[in-house]
Amino acid sequence: MAISPGQLLEMPRQRLGDSIRFYPAGGAPKGSAMGGAAPGMTPQDHFMVAAPVAAGREAALRLLLASMNAAPGTADPGNAVVPFGAFERLHFARLVILDDALQADLRAHGVEPERLPACLAFIGDCDGPAGAVLADMAARAGPGLRRIFAHCEGWDEHGDLLAWMRAHDRRSAASYVNWVGRTVLQIREEHALQRALAARVPRQPATMPGGAERVRKELRAYVAAEIAAGRLALTPPAPPPLGWKLAKLAHLVAVPLLGLLAMPFLILLSPFLVVLLRMRETRDPEVCPRPAGADLAALREQEDLEISNQYTALGPAKPGRFRRWLLSSLLVVVNYACRHICTRGFLGRVQTIHFAHWIFFDDKTRVVFVSNYDGSHQGYMDDFINKVGWGLNLIFSNGVGWPRTRWLVLGGARIEQKFKYFQRRHQVPTQVWYKAYPGLALVDMKRNHRIREGIEQPSMTDAQALAWLRLL
């Protein structure tokens, strides 16, 4: 059902525009590389509902969580307890039991660890405010969520589920979103668009008479027809909520202002702070024993069932006020960078992380790190070492046992063997993990979005059209 060039020329521009639903002005939104506000987007949010597991209930909880899975650690999207697949705004979700196994490492600092109860965490990344998604879940998966949280301390069987979840929801200290504004709906629609166009685009040079732009316009007309027929959809992005924009703007300004205010003191204190840091860096104990084979096997069992994998790790922060303040300030900086700078597909040189969160626990004495990434664990760790080892050191060298750093950024993660043991030893199995778009990697989403931007352009030069065609 190819549209002949003649037909295409006769097709009024307005009609095409209506069916593809162009943006009001200026064509497709151009996300600035520096994270400036785009004309339309739904920001992503996260939740982390965490509560201690009630005494004696952990085994039963593990059984219940396992019943939600289609494969080890991987949720069945339609499982009867929480059918994650029914929630269209949910990107990733996980249920994980956080234990206190590594608290014992504190003894290396001469601190006798406090015994902590195992903690259940329900973590998710979603489009729009997390509160709304939690409410939706409470409404549509209430009984299942109640069954889960009934294993936690302080659960009230007759209480309000949503109020309980909100009361136990905690904010991250820092969060990274690969592409701020890219919704689940958009990912799915753009994937369908890419598949349709890749199947249709002529792949022989001889079939491109009249140049690349003509081919692109034919494809554009095809997409318009498919949209009209209801076989494809390209929902325009919703305008960003005003409150979110204002909060972001306030954060954009406030953090550097606070930094400026603190600057004179920091400059005055810097020789002293540097000495404090170097003293600690040279004396802090390394705790990087090799993880046990059985623990590794338990982690591996859940991995590589999909193009993406999950990572959950936790460990004690180094004791003392210096490390506490350093870690808190650095996470403020990381969060600032993630919120305002690294919003378009990259965290430093790493382009394979979907979402990542650093979350304080137990009065900032422990940090939980969770992420969703593309590729195998080995590749993820090699990327960490080779591309952002300095960034890892900034944050994680404040954790007990991290391989020795120099000047906060050197060494550390680059000490390959110790780093690889450290991170695997701090990882805990994730009992239930859900991804809304199996098989899709971030490179796919990025390409698919460019394809969409191209199809929404009313006209292009032949050179631009050729570059666009090469995406297909």
Added chain:
Amino acid sequence: MSAPLSVELEDIQGLVSFGYKHHTEAAFLLLRVRDGGIEEARRWLRTVSVSTSEKVESPPETALQIAFTSDGMRALGVPDSIVEGFSDEFVTGMGQDANQARRLGDVGANDPARWLWGAGARVPHAAVLLYALPGRLAEFQRWVEAQCQPGFELMACLATSNLDDVEPFGFTDGISQPRLDWERRRPARDAEQPAYTNLSCLGEYLLGYPNEYGGYTDRPLLDPTGAAASLPRAEDDPSRADLGRNGSYLVLRQLGQDVHGFWRFVDRAAGGDAARRERLASAMVGRTREGDSLVGGNDEKIEGGDPPGGKNAFTYRSDPHGLRCPFGAHVRRSNPRNADLPPGPPGILSWAKRTLGFDAGARERDLVASTRFHRLLRRGREYGPCVPVEQAIAQPGGGEQPGLHFICLGANLARQFEFVQNAWAMGLHFEGLPGESDPLLGTRAAAPDGTPTDGFSIQRADGPDERVTGLPQFVTVLGGAYFFLPGIRALRFLATPR
């Protein structure tokens, strides 16, 4: 030369240094320690003559190399506490772990459950690699088999053929190898390499030496008492005896190659046109059958590389869009020849931008990990009959299937062999490709969302990628195991009675 920089060539098995190219005849014996034969097995291992890396005037008539699996070490009575000092991948072994199978593409037709050897009860304990000058193998092999017979049973004998450095599909093979820094010229420290280098630290292939990070890979370090007193001392901890020093992990995989299937598919895709057929096959491999790279311009100066004009004096830097050599070509996937940082203009500002990820152009070319951490020292040998292309096309096959006994050496199985096999060969998004794996090695198993992965994209300047679809599986894994190729003193130590 100061003491810590020494290299004990006489303690290193020859395979690390030499490909034994003069020894055109070879056979790989897969052995298991006989029940009750442990003493006999140890006795043979203590006395067997093993060729080393020492330079000799003329090639010896025959050469013998020996390597053990972790099961083999245990069968020889090596305590678990020592075996478990080796890497987790070695201790677990190949073909024993479902996650590893998923990562390596050992699924479907490659499933270890279907292997001829290497899984279940068919895990070899030792591999004895025999190399001989033309006409000398048969007698040598008979002699070795008779010598080891009291302690070992012969589980399988992997025969090889001499196809004159051409692998069964008909392409010149073994052209690209890392060059080992035997003189230890590169300082053992962690430093960014701004350009692709073919020179590799010894520690990438030999345990007990610093690797590309300037660090040592974990290996069993023992109290230097008793039998262990004869072992070399650890360079990074001289109070310990180093069982790993001068040894290397050896990956052996038997890869069956469907030569008829390959050429018949390529011929059909090319519409029976001989020139197009040749072009498509070369695009899939990334080299012509003669071994010339498709990027052309073999005149780059590469540290530790061929002199300009050689078949290896190139990188893909001049072909950033895959227009001459497709991104997905087998040799481009196996060795992407990139540096630690994507290229950019000189100056600290550009360096900082690229390092922090703020250079959008550099990010586009930063999808593939830095090559120097993922090199393989290949020592494989072909087996089976030579099938000329015309014959492969004319006949549907069915006779004896040729293939490759793939062998590679490395000090880090996870970061080298497993990474290359997983992320680069089996990876569906190598260089951002839209869901396809290695055109030669791919399993074609559908992606998790059901999308087929049986395509091969050829990037073009004048339009969308040309896409060949419906690729069948050409290479099938028929067996495999992880071995440790010990240093000579370590070999004798492993064979000591306990």
